[in-house]
Amino acid sequence: MSEVHVVSKHNRQLYKNYFDPYFRLRHEIYVKQRKWMALDRPDGREIDQFDTDEAVYLFCIDGGRLIGGMRAVPTVMPNLMSEIFPYLNIREPIQRPDVYELSRIFVIPERRGEHAGPRIDMLLLTAIMEYGVSTGLSGFSIVLETWWLPRFERCGWKAHPLGLPQMIDGMSVLAVLVDCDEATWTSLCGQIGLRKPTLTWRGLAGVNRRALPDLSTPAPPTFPPAQSALPGAGGYAT
Ligand code: COA
Helix, strand or coil: EEEEECCCCCCHHHHHHHHHHHHHHHHHHHHHHHCCCHHCCCCCCCCCCCCCCCCCCEEEEECCEEEEEEEECCCCCHHHHHHCCCHHCCCCCCCCCCEEEEEEEECCHCCCCCCCCCCCHHHHHHHHHEEEEECCCEEEEEECCCCCCHHHHHCCCEEEEEEEEEEECCEEEEEEEEEHHHHHHHHHHHHHHHCCCCEEECCCCCCCCCCCCCCCCCCCCCCCCCCCCCCCCCCCCC
């Protein structure tokens, strides 16, 4: 059973054995497989200047093994869009406490494209939306390759371009701002068959967050049921 854990400076100690494999996995995936050679480091770990104490990680763990991950960096701190790719954002620079920048989403090769159970990539996209809604975020900024856009479209992530795509190292890349809202989270849960929040917040009881509802009981309607348009079928005011 795959679990998605929130890991931050407040509980990093509990996950200390995962960090070395995590950075080595990133090196394997981004440097060796994807050939993003600018990230190469002789120690075989892919760590950059944005892996600070303020970064929050989602670790997808199955049977004690790290099988996927994602990084969220507060946009009030230096981030990829502000420091490396500022020219991709032709709008106002994003530097807001309610927006985090997402990066380094990956699934280990042997767990990609699964069809039995929720796909790990979808689980991560659902989990980060849950994280954002729980902690009061309104959006996620992302520098991404354009092939993500149809994937986001399919799963209901609303991505707003911040500029035009540009070719960088042979990749078509653009900057987007994705809405973070409860409706998107609920819809994602429905798509992957989740009936309740999925995140594990081990050691984070002190973090200020909103508890999200259990989805197995239908939410009460927020507006009166539509009246029938058929005469005689009832629904008319008396
Ligand atoms: N270029 C273009 N399209 C890609 C792609 C790439 N580098 N990687 C994935 N895709 C798209 C393709 O449409 C692919 O469809 P295909 O089967 O027709 O090729 C589809 O995603 C499915 O990808 P797949 O890798 O089979 O499975 P997944 O959906 O479970 O996992 C990722 C998707 C991105 C999480 C996984 O491919 C991964 O971990 N990749 C390495 C890390 C990475 O590049 N992350 C993104 C940048 S941070």
